[in-house]
Amino acid sequence: MKKLLLLCVATGALSTLQAQGLKGLIQKGQDALKDSSTRAQVNTTVQQVVEKVTGHSGGLSNDDVINGLKEALSVGTNKGTTRLAAVDGFFKDAAIKILMPEEAKKVETKLRALGMGKQVDQAILSMNRAAEEATRQAAPIFLSAIKGITIQDGMSILKGDNQAATNYLKGKTQAQLTEAFRPVIEEALKKTNATKYWTTLFTAYNRLSKDKVNPDLSAFVTEKSLYGIFYNVGQEEMKIRQDPAARTTELLKKVFGTK
Numbered sequence: 001m002k003k004l005l006l007l008c009v010a011t012g013a014l015s016t017l018q019a020q021g022l023k024g025l026i027q028k029g030q031d032a033l034k035d036s037s038t039r040a041q042v043n044t045t046v047q048q049v050v051e052k053v054t055g056h057s058g059g060l061s062n063d064d065v066i067n068g069l070k071e072a073l074s075v076g077t078n079k080g081t082t083r084l085a086a087v088d089g090f091f092k093d094a095a096i097k098i099l100m101p102e103e104a105k106k107v108e109t110k111l112r113a114l115g116m117g118k119q120v121d122q123a124i125l126s127m128n129r130a131a132e133e134a135t136r137q138a139a140p141i142f143l144s145a146i147k148g149i150t151i152q153d154g155m156s157i158l159k160g161d162n163q164a165a166t167n168y169l170k171g172k173t174q175a176q177l178t179e180a181f182r183p184v185i186e187e188a189l190k191k192t193n194a195t196k197y198w199t200t201l202f203t204a205y206n207r208l209s210k211d212k213v214n215p216d217l218s219a220f221v222t223e224k225s226l227y228g229i230f231y232n233v234g235q236e237e238m239k240i241r242q243d244p245a246a247r248t249t250e251l252l253k254k255v256f257g258t259k
Contacts, residue, residue: 069154075249076236098128116204123194123198134221189217240256
């Protein structure tokens with residue numbers, strides 16, 4: 001008899017959930033059933049019905065989490081790369097401006113002392129211009145990597161720190177992005193004459209010094225360019241997590257508004 005009553009209440013909940021509401025159904029079941037254990041079973045069954053009808057139990061579904069994270073990264077990537085791809089996107093941003101690598105600092109100092117400051121400045125400007133150019137061409141490659149996020153770590157990323165999604169994406173795609181980014185950087189360096197300025201600088205320096213210096217320019221600029229992109233994506237993710245005004249879509253409001 002108890003099982004039959006349980007089945008009837010569950011069936012009634014499924015057919016009248018929207019009309020009566022969860023509260024009314026539970027009250028009706030409690031009034032009809034005086035046995036506490038049976039009442040608990042009914043409540044559980046109704047909750048399962050709610051989950052089946054709505055797709056989740058008042059929280060977030062896996063699809064909500066994953067799609068929300070992808071959208072946040074897409075928004076962050078779009079804003080970040082658009083800003084960096086503009087003229088002076090790298091060059092006038094003190095946080096990510098590409099300067100001489102550490103192993104070349106002594107070269108820069110000596111060349112400036114020899115009156116070659118203009119050539120040094122041109123080399124630095126051309127490296128940043130190359131990064132800006134590469135960002136315009138390679139941004140779609142970066143965006144495609146967002147599709148690789150699965151549900152496995154979705155909730156932990158959502159509940160993580162202010163740049164958890166960015167760091168997760170970086171950890172999963174850094175090697176792949178470096179491989180894809182480098183040829184674009186190399187082409188951009190040629191286009192902006194960075195290679196020419198770099199060669200001029202180090203040829204002049206190597207004539208004057210016993211300690212020859214020849215760092216890999218394209219590898220250096222590739223690393224710094226990717227750093228700049230991830231830095232900006234991380235900043236955008238932080239805004240979405242912390243500032244409700246930055247949640248520009250209903251999905252972002254739903255996912256990040258429940259943290």
